[in-house]
Amino acid sequence: MYSRNLLSSPIAVAGAFLLLATLWGTSFVAIEAGLAYFPPLLFAGVRYAIAGAIVLAYATVVSDRWLPRDRHEWLGIVVAGTFVIAAYHGLLYVGELYVPGAVAAVVVSLAPVLTAAFAAVLLPNERLGPFEIAGFALGLVGVVVIADPTGAGVAADGDGLLSPELIGVGLTFLSAVAFSIGAVLLRPLRTDLPIAALQGWAMLLGAGLLFVGAGVFGESPGAIVWNATSIVSLAYLTVLSGVVAFLIYFALLDAVGPTQLHLVGYVEPMVAAIGSWVLLGHLIEGEAIVGFVAILAGFAALERREIAAYVTTRYGFGS
Template identity: 45%
Template sequence: MTGSRNALLFVLLAAAWGSAFMAIKAGLEYFPPVLFAAIRYDVAGVLMLAYAVYATDRWRPRTGGEWRLVLVGSALMIAGYHAFLFVGEKETTSAVAAIIVSFSPVLTTGFARVLLPSERLEPAGIAGLFLGLVGVAVLSQPNPNDLLAADFVGKLLVLAAAVSFALGSVLTRRIDAELPIETMEAWSMLLGALMMHAVSIARPSESFAAIRWTPEALAALVYLSLVASALGFLVYFDLLERLGPIEINLVSYVAPVFAALSGWYFLEEPVTPLTVAGFLVIFAGFCLLKRRAISRELPRLRAAFSSGR
């Protein structure tokens, strides 16, 4: 029974986070991009903080190290990631954005090898990073004669989002502080939202007056705030404890399937052979980088999903 529950939650998390790319794309028709991301995390941050108060005995940071942890998370994993992602996705499809973001675990491993003394990159790991970059190149199809084209710049911005998240993931590991993950996420969301509001104010094209409050706009905002963020992270916390970080990383490679399906169904976005090829190359790079960890975890993963232990 436990194995079936884990499998169901895994699929639901992938579906929630994958379809979020479709909801972002849909909402961008009605919201300025950075302001859209900020409002999303205004709502999600309040909900996550309420959950942290309920679920933990440390609902706020107390030490300097804990606040540094939150500041890195809010600046890179919330504000930087979502500002780049929302602006970039204006010029690309849900599926392509999700696949480029799935490069983040590969980048995380690369940054860890550089920034964490205990990590080192072997030749196979370098090959994995290279494969990931090839996958992104397949998706972006750079044309030297038109590097300022909107769709290419959009994909570069989504790649910058993946870089920001990966760098934040590694830098938080360098900070000597212990804070419940729910508390860290809640305060990172709230401070990240404030940072994005500041960025939005600095962008001449963005203002609250530019928002069109339609039923579709509200549906996109509610879905992203409640389902993809608040509920999605609760499922993530549960699965992280049950399955571990290697299995959770695999969500990044199932989510693009749901991004493609939801984008195709709701927004009539095409899924091209190059999209599929780019996804497969990036996933191959991840498997090469994580080959030893995956081989160690596969038996436990099979047990968790099938035997119920």
């Protein structure tokens, strides 16, 4: 369905990779801008209700089937909808009430590191050796540096209350945890259900759960402020960083595989930092940069074999 012919040259792959990183990196900025006008869970719910309907409609046109056949496939949709869509985005959107989108993007870049760690715990054929444990530890150190719990993360009056920055980093970290758990739980549940259909159903289910959460926490549609900024933010997140980005993701996944595609998560924070500065006037602080470097080093330690094999195969090094 997503043929390698769509991305048959290195230039096409690189262009698609950079476009995906741009769309997903700027989505953190669009979320930050839109949160001034939307309650967070309703914001995420509306985005994925629309995007899910579009992606599922697309699946009905291009896929050989779009309806799940059995409970196993429905379970995969439940896992993806609950963890990857609802929990991840719900926590991320609430977290961005407290920290800039660029900082959230850096924390979320920990997700591949967490995925490898959870896979070692939850899947029988996965394990963590010394390098993997070191990589995981480096990633956690990066998040701690960003959160700065001994500095900005403690209230200035010394009463021990958590600062908004620490709350935001904590919620964003939990969003990465939710995404990673969902990604690991999905591995044994994958079937021949086309991924576009899986994503479409998961988006719709996740949107429903987000709407339930919005009701539980008292979010009201009446609190939404409709203006040019809120409409552009929602449209961008739904159509470009939602539907278009996922279609690019599907094509890249087929062309280069999951390990190389994880690298897009390490370009996103750079895009988010530039976008946050250009559009919102926010500059990323030094702690976030140091934390990002630590997280990137952790990913390199965890995926060192896959990266080395890819470089050797692709460029002939070491042959």
